[in-house]
Amino acid sequence: xxxxxxxNSTLGxxxxxxxFRGSLNTYRFCxxxxxxxxxxxxxxxxxxxxxxxxxxxxxCDGKNAGSNTTE
Amino acid sequence: xxxxxxxxxxxxxxxxxxxxxxxGIPIFSPMMPYGTGLTPQPIQNTxxxxxxxxxxxxxxxxxxxxxHQLFxxxxxxxxxLPGATPLxxxxxxxxxPITPATPASESSGIVPQLxxxxxTVNLGCKLDLKTIALRARNAEYNPKRFAAVIMRxxxxxxxxxxxxxxxxxxxxxxxxxxxxxxxxxxxxxxxKLGFPAKFLDFKIQNMVGSCDVKxxxxxxxxxxxxQQFSSYEPELFPGLIYRMIKPRIVxxxxxxxxxxxxxAKVRAEIYEAFENIYPILKGFRKTT
Numbered sequence: 425x426x427x428x429x430x431x432n433s434t435l436g437x438x439x440x441x442x443x444f445r446g447s448l449n450t451y452r453f454c455x456x457x458x459x460x461x462x463x464x465x466x467x468x469x470x471x472x473x474x475x476x477x478x479x480x481x482x483x484c485d486g487k488n489a490g491s492n493t494t495e
Numbered sequence: 496x497x498x499x500x501x502x503x504x505x506x507x508x509x510x511x512x513x514x515x516x517x518x519g520i521p522i523f524s525p526m527m528p529y530g531t532g533l534t535p536q537p538i539q540n541t542x543x544x545x546x547x548x549x550x551x552x553x554x555x556x557x558x559x560x561x562x563h564q565l566f567x568x569x570x571x572x573x574x575x576l577p578g579a580t581p582l583x584x585x586x587x588x589x590x591x592p593i594t595p596a597t598p599a600s601e602s603s604g605i606v607p608q609l610x611x612x613x614x615t616v617n618l619g620c621k622l623d624l625k626t627i628a629l630r631a632r633n634a635e636y637n638p639k640r641f642a643a644v645i646m647r648x649x650x651x652x653x654x655x656x657x658x659x660x661x662x663x664x665x666x667x668x669x670x671x672x673x674x675x676x677x678x679x680x681x682x683x684x685x686x687k688l689g690f691p692a693k694f695l696d697f698k699i700q701n702m703v704g705s706c707d708v709k710x711x712x713x714x715x716x717x718x719x720x721x722q723q724f725s726s727y728e729p730e731l732f733p734g735l736i737y738r739m740i741k742p743r744i745v746x747x748x749x750x751x752x753x754x755x756x757x758x759a760k761v762r763a764e765i766y767e768a769f770e771n772i773y774p775i776l777k778g779f780r781k782t783t
Contacts, residue, residue: 451632451635452629452631453634453635453636454629454635
């Protein structure tokens with residue numbers, strides 16, 4: 425069940441490598457979680473390219489991959 | 496060396512006639528407190544920048560300047576040391592009629608550039624680092640690794656370590672004013688987060704400068720003649736570590752001719768240390 429919902433999520437659909445490049449607006453590290461806000465980011469996958477003005481990345485360590493939200 | 500007969504015995508071997516600087520002779524002797532007194536310092540400069548400007552101006556004015564007897568500090572009082580007989584009865588008798596200020600003679604014309612300033616300030620109140628890390632931008636806080644918030648600002652590009660006691664260390668600025676300005680910006684950030692931050696006891700703790708003499712240097716020779724001050728272990732570190740006594744500055748001297756000066760509390764010490772070391776380095780210039 426959990427695996428299915430994972431496969432339906434954004435993360436589950438992007439199994440190939442993704443590169444992204446942008447400029448760092450702010451960063452934060454607290455409670456062992458990194459929060460980045462990037463501007464003018466290009467997400468580059470083999471197949472496609474997505475450009476976005478602002479992206480917030482929240483990441484933490486661990487075997488289970490950190491949560492990844494975009495806005 | 497006839498002119499040097501009136502010198503105290505300990506300084507006699509070290510003085511040299513006008514215009515000559517004999518390399519290889521250990522000029523820096525721990526027994527020699529202020530030098531030979533051959534070239535008195537009539538004016539004590541308070542501002543480091545004015546020393547430099549004056550030196551450069553004099554260099555332009557006079558082609559032939561008297562070679563300055565090198566000792567560790569140039570900005571000295573004119574009073575003779577107890578027990579030492581001064582060469583000149585009057586403290587205001589320059590050898591050359593024109594020089595009013597430190598007759599550095601052939602001052603290098605190279606100004607060390609400040610690369611890093613470390614300063615501390617007390618914000619005067621206890622801080623909750625978790626709140627700061629969560630609400631401020633560009634902050635890191637990992638209490639397991641280090642008990643302070645590491646915050647950065649872009650202008651002036653600096654990094655601050657903010658401790659829960661309210662004390663703060665600010666690093667990375669390229670000038671004293673920038674360091675102070677950056678520290679104030681960090682204090683304002685903390686203040687905006689709701690803490691009653693003040694700006695107490697701002698103090699510059701360390702200044703680092705660097706420059707290039709533009710010629711290669713024989714470090715082996717330098718460590719042989721100045722062994723009381725130098726330490727050179729090429730297998731450990733490629734630079735010679737010269738610990739100057741007055742001013743108390745540590746210089747890293749490299750074969751390429753690049754020099755790093757650190758340990759200064761004021762800009763003047765960096766400039767002074769470089770003006771002291773430059774003639775020595777010239778004496779150990781690599782000729783091949």
